[in-house]
Amino acid sequence: MPAYEIDGVVPVVDPTAFVHESASLIGDVIIGPGCYIGPFASLRGDFGRIIVGEGSNVQDSCVIHAFPGADAVLEPNSHVGHGAVLHGCVVHSFALIGIGATVLDGAEIGENALVGAGAVVPAGTVVPAASLAVGNPAKVVKQLDDVALEWKRNGVRIYQELAQRSRETLRPVLALTAVEPDRPRVSTGADVSRPLHEHRRSAADDSE
Incomplete structure (x- = not known):
């Protein structure tokens, strides 16, 4: 994993976290236990501090940054x-930032909240706990029900398991030139x- 010191400040990665070798960590970045940092993620702590709390995941091609003196x-x-893209914001526990969403400076995403895919959360916006925010600019449209909350928590769990799987089994290889007979699948299926x-x-089917 590329890790870079700046102004004498060096990134910190807990030994139980997984950071992909193509991800980039610069300066004041702190990665907690059991985290997953995906390919091509950029966490650039050259202005403000970036803290990724225990068991969190930052997936492929995400960008995290902050203004000088501020934290993400x-x-x-x-x-x-x-x-x-997260810039100088706070994401509370078990919140989900959807694919391609942008959360700007001083925004606060409440515990268990969901920011929809592609949404843009303006600076200073507070998304309440367990709510769904969508659109540009993002607006809260409803409270999440128990099914959505359970689904989100399961997503956190499978990424924590992916961090462990990646530490144990991910390694560089040469690609095959043809599909082998009886090709296996990875260990995660629709179940x-x-x-x-x-x-x-x-x-809904199970409740009938």
């Missing part, structure tokens, strides 16, 4: 989807996680 904070068990709309339909 992910509380324990935060969940940041592919390609999201582990599925999209929310499918999960909701399954939960």
Whole structure:
């Protein structure tokens, strides 16, 4: 993993965290226990401090940064989807930042909240706990029900497991030139996680 010192400040990564070798950590970055930092994520602590709390995940191609003297904070068990951009904000525990969303300076995403894919949360916005915010600018549209809350927590858990799987089994290889007979699948199937709309339909079927 590329890690860079600046002004004498060196990134900190807990030994139980997984940081992909293509991710970039610069300066005042603190990665807590059991975290997952995905490929091509950029955590640039050259102005403000970046804190990624225990059990959190920052997925592929995410960017985290802050203004000078400010912090970007992910509380324990935060969940940041592919390609999201976080700038000087606070994400509380078990909140989910959707794919491609942007959360700007001074914004606060409440515990268990969900910021929808592609949403833009303006500076200083407070998204209440366990609520759904969507759009540009993001607006709170409803409170999350128990099915969505359970689905989100499961997502955090499977990324914590992915951090462990990656530490134990991820390694560089040469790609094969052809698909082998009886090609195996990775250890996570649809029984582990599925999209929310499918999960909701399954939960409805189970209740009938």
